[in-house]
Amino acid sequence: MAPKVFAYSDSESVANSVGKYVVDLQNKALKGSSSFKIALSGGSLGKVLKKALIDNKEIGSNVQWEKWEVYFSDERMVPLNHPDSNYGLFNEMVLSNLPSGIAKPKVHTINESLLTGKDGQFEGSDVTKDKEIAKEYEKSLPDGHKFDLILLGCGPDGHTCSLFPEHKLLNERSELISYIPDSPKPPPRRITFTFPVLENSTAIAFVAEGAGKAPVLAQIFKDSTSKLPSKLVNEISSGTEISWFVDDNAVKGVDVGTSKY
Numbered sequence: 327m328a329p330k331v332f333a334y335s336d337s338e339s340v341a342n343s344v345g346k347y348v349v350d351l352q353n354k355a356l357k358g359s360s361s362f363k364i365a366l367s368g369g370s371l372g373k374v375l376k377k378a379l380i381d382n383k384e385i386g387s388n389v390q391w392e393k394w395e396v397y398f399s400d401e402r403m404v405p406l407n408h409p410d411s412n413y414g415l416f417n418e419m420v421l422s423n424l425p426s427g428i429a430k431p432k433v434h435t436i437n438e439s440l441l442t443g444k445d446g447q448f449e450g451s452d453v454t455k456d457k458e459i460a461k462e463y464e465k466s467l468p469d470g471h472k473f474d475l476i477l478l479g480c481g482p483d484g485h486t487c488s489l490f491p492e493h494k495l496l497n498e499r500s501e502l503i504s505y506i507p508d509s510p511k512p513p514p515r516r517i518t519f520t521f522p523v524l525e526n527s528t529a530i531a532f533v534a535e536g537a538g539k540a541p542v543l544a545q546i547f548k549d550s551t552s553k554l555p556s557k558l559v560n561e562i563s564s565g566t567e568i569s570w571f572v573d574d575n576a577v578k579g580v581d582v583g584t585s586k587y
């Protein structure tokens with residue numbers, strides 16, 4: 327299935343269409359299951375989700391939070407209340423803004439009690455414990471490691487999750503969650519989904535905004551020889567529905583057919 331690109335002139339429209347898409351997939355999932363299994367990323371996605379699901383009351387009113395099981399496509403080896411924590415970001419942007427009286431989603435975080443060292447840096451850290459965190463997180467994945475939706479960001483270098491260009495984890499097939507000790511982007515110690523999890527998802531949606539993304543999107547969509555991680559996600563051929571929600575600046579000069587969701 328070729329990836330679809332949904333483009334809008336402003337951030338609010340991007341956020342609102344992401345919100346509508348999330349709710350549509352939630353509703354589809356809940357027809358056949360008692361929970362909606364979604365994985366989130368860090369970066370600017372937190373703000374997008376806040377705009378879409380909290381600030382937009384109409385979309386927000388259609389979210390069945392109590393049926394959500396939330397995971398993170400990657401996470402940093404930092405306490406959950408640390409500014410670098412992807413859980414922390416989701417908590418700050420979304421969870422803490424849920425209207426009172428609303429049942430909260432079930433959120434799957436790393437086991438903070440196994441953290442060693444400081445702020446995801448190496449000094450004083452214990453690799454064995456980091457690997458244990460990855461293993462535990464893997465065990466908490468939904469049955470058959472099947473997500474209904476994985477929301478991803480795309481770095482200016484083409485990375486997604488904590489899968490970086492030319493990194494050996496791009497070829498990981500036996501672990502579903504891997505520990506990465508050498509993230510080129512700080513902090514260096516993280517865990518990440520691997521391709522077998524991405525390939526098994528019903529849907530994957532990227533959110534990318536700003537002119538700074540145009541060069542990498544040109545590579546991803548127009549350079550057939552590129553092996554960038556986000557391009558490899560675009561090429562997933564297991565039936566996963568792949569979408570991109572972008573603003574016009576992110577695809578400026580990139581000859582990619584766009585539409586509206």
Ligand SMILES: O=C(O)[C@H](O)[C@@H](O)[C@H](O)[C@H](O)COP(=O)(O)O
Pocket residue numbers: 367368369370371478479480481482486487488511512533534535
């Ligand atoms: O790996 C990280 O450290 C980032 O958080 C990253 O995963 C982020 O999702 C992308 O860089 C996209 O960033 P934006 O969402 O800000 O475009």
